Amino acid sequence: MNELITGVIKGERRAIARALTVVENERDGAEMLLAALFPHTGRAQIIGITGAPGTGKSTLVSALAKAYRAQQQTVAIIAVDPTSPFSGGAIMGDRIRMRDLAGDPGVFIRSMATRGNLGGLARASRDAIRVLDAAGFELILVETVGAGQSEVDIARTAQTTLVVEAPGLGDDVQAIKAGILEIADILVVNKADKPGADSTVSSLKAMLELGHPAAREQMVAHHGRILHVQNPAAAVEARFWLPPVLRTVASEGGGIPELMQAIAQHRAHLALDGALQSLEKQQIEIELHDRLRAALIARLLAIIPQEMLADMIARIQARTLDPHAAVQQLLAAQVSQYPDLR
Ligand SMILES: Nc1nc2c(ncn2[C@@H]2O[C@H](COP(=O)(O)OP(=O)(O)OP(=O)(O)O)[C@@H](O)[C@H]2O)c(=O)[nH]1
Numbered sequence: 001m002n003e004l005i006t007g008v009i010k011g012e013r014r015a016i017a018r019a020l021t022v023v024e025n026e027r028d029g030a031e032m033l034l035a036a037l038f039p040h041t042g043r044a045q046i047i048g049i050t051g052a053p054g055t056g057k058s059t060l061v062s063a064l065a066k067a068y069r070a071q072q073q074t075v076a077i078i079a080v081d082p083t084s085p086f087s088g089g090a091i092m093g094d095r096i097r098m099r100d101l102a103g104d105p106g107v108f109i110r111s112m113a114t115r116g117n118l119g120g121l122a123r124a125s126r127d128a129i130r131v132l133d134a135a136g137f138e139l140i141l142v143e144t145v146g147a148g149q150s151e152v153d154i155a156r157t158a159q160t161t162l163v164v165e166a167p168g169l170g171d172d173v174q175a176i177k178a179g180i181l182e183i184a185d186i187l188v189v190n191k192a193d194k195p196g197a198d199s200t201v202s203s204l205k206a207m208l209e210l211g212h213p214a215a216r217e218q219m220v221a222h223h224g225r226i227l228h229v230q231n232p233a234a235a236v237e238a239r240f241w242l243p244p245v246l247r248t249v250a251s252e253g254g255g256i257p258e259l260m261q262a263i264a265q266h267r268a269h270l271a272l273d274g275a276l277q278s279l280e281k282q283q284i285e286i287e288l289h290d291r292l293r294a295a296l297i298a299r300l301l302a303i304i305p306q307e308m309l310a311d312m313i314a315r316i317q318a319r320t321l322d323p324h325a326a327v328q329q330l331l332a333a334q335v336s337q338y339p340d341l342r
């Protein structure tokens with residue numbers, strides 16, 4: 001174990017891969033490993049990339065990784081696929097898309113897929129991010145597919161979140177449907193080479209002006225007049241952040257320098273007024289609640305007899321017990337019968 005810990009901290013690839021497997025599968029020693037690595041974390045810049053399937057997230061991630069590598073920055077990539085129960089599948093697809101990066105010692109790529117519940121995946125990806133952070137990667141790019149709560153949770157572990165759209169996925173902009181607009185720091189209309197990109201860009205801008213919290217803040221600040229701050233530099237200046245809408249053609253590297261500039265500007269924005277600290281504080285609070293909830297439910301379910309639960313479910317169905325009372329009874333019974341739960 002000590003060897004594994006020092007290996008990760010030294011940035012040794014085999015140790016990193018092993019450590020990721022240990023934390024991903026919650027193997028014995030995972031908690032000890034994470035505890036030892038924790039003091040070495042908090043240095044990486046974490047960028048989340050989310051959006052509907054097929055919008056070009058992986059292509060965008062590899063284009064970004066290549067561009068950051070050209071600036072001598074080290075990059076780790078985690079591709080999280082909550083829709084796939086087979087991590088092998090996720091690995092295959094991403095390997096093909098990220099083939100150009102293979103063999104570069106400054107890049108580390110890892111895929112994670114659902115085993116069991118989605119909440120578990122969000123926790124596992126947080127742990128994986130910590131391992132890569134402790135290993136010294138300067139940038140960690142986290143790709144998540146889809147738009148459920150789990151993706152939102154994973155995106156929330158990032159400092160800068162990109163929401164990726166593409167034209168021609170249907171009439172509506174996917175982010176609006178899924179309600180993930182609020183988590184976007186930067187909106188990317190990828191596949192800008194395809195017809196329909198203009199209308200995707202303009203619907204996103206319209207949505208932002210109406211619906212984004214920063215736009216509302218701005219309205220108050222400017223007495224009801226919305227300024228069109230689509231220029232990220234102006235947003236930094238003005239001390240609020242209205243997500244810019246950028247176009248990319250990830251498969252050709254188009255728009256990548258502008259995207260990197262926007263990412264840098266968002267980072268600069270976070271450095272103002274302790275915004276990064278308060279973001280981190282929020283993230284820690286969310287994580288703590290989440291882990292506590294998971295730990296408590298696991299502990300309870302381990303000691304409540306199966307028959308007791310089955311009996312309660314039957315009584316609730318027969319309308320002789322209501323769900324609220326059932327919960328109270330379970331909690332009361334457990335606390336008195338199992339003092340170590342206190
Ligand atoms: N025309 C065009 N095609 C692109 C662009 N970017 C990606 N693609 C293609 O779109 C397809 C999907 O790209 P991916 O990068 O796998 O998309 P993804 O969002 O990661 O997909 P999932 O992870 O399955 O949700 C691939 O065939 C890419 O080559 C682009 O800018 N323009």
Ligand SMILES: [Mg+2]
Binds near residue numbers: 058059079143
């Ligand atoms: Mg992908």
